[in-house]
Amino acid sequence: MMLDADQRRTFAALADVLIPASGPMPSATAAGVPDALLDQALGYRPDLAELFAEAVARCTGKDPEAALDTLAAQQPEQFQALTLLTAGAYFLSPRTKAALAYDPPPRSALDDVDSYIDMLSTVVDRGFAIR
Structure with missing residues (x-):
């Protein structure tokens, strides 16, 4: 879906109006949401296009709020x-990510597969039952 300049x-x-500037x-628009980021979000969720x-058509020519x-x-x-596409596109923005200053914890290099196997064996022994 391609939006024209007016859209x-x-x-x-x-x-x-949905996401005004606030602090950092x-x-x-400063994050780049109406441009390529919206197109990227629509690529992830074409079902919402x-x-x-x-x-957008319903809001054209009216006071945004x-x-x-x-x-x-x-x-x-x-x-x-x-709103979902707007928020999704916003959090794709490098400017938004930088402003969040979120540094995720490192992922553990070790995986405890043995405990998963033990837990799953109980499920396998029990069998598939819908409750």
């Missing part, structure tokens, strides 16, 4: 698609 402008305004965190496009309020009340599925 991207509408989406950028909506995204900045960039706004949605139609609802997303409908949401009021349009989002109306969308949330009247078209919750479109609102959910819009």
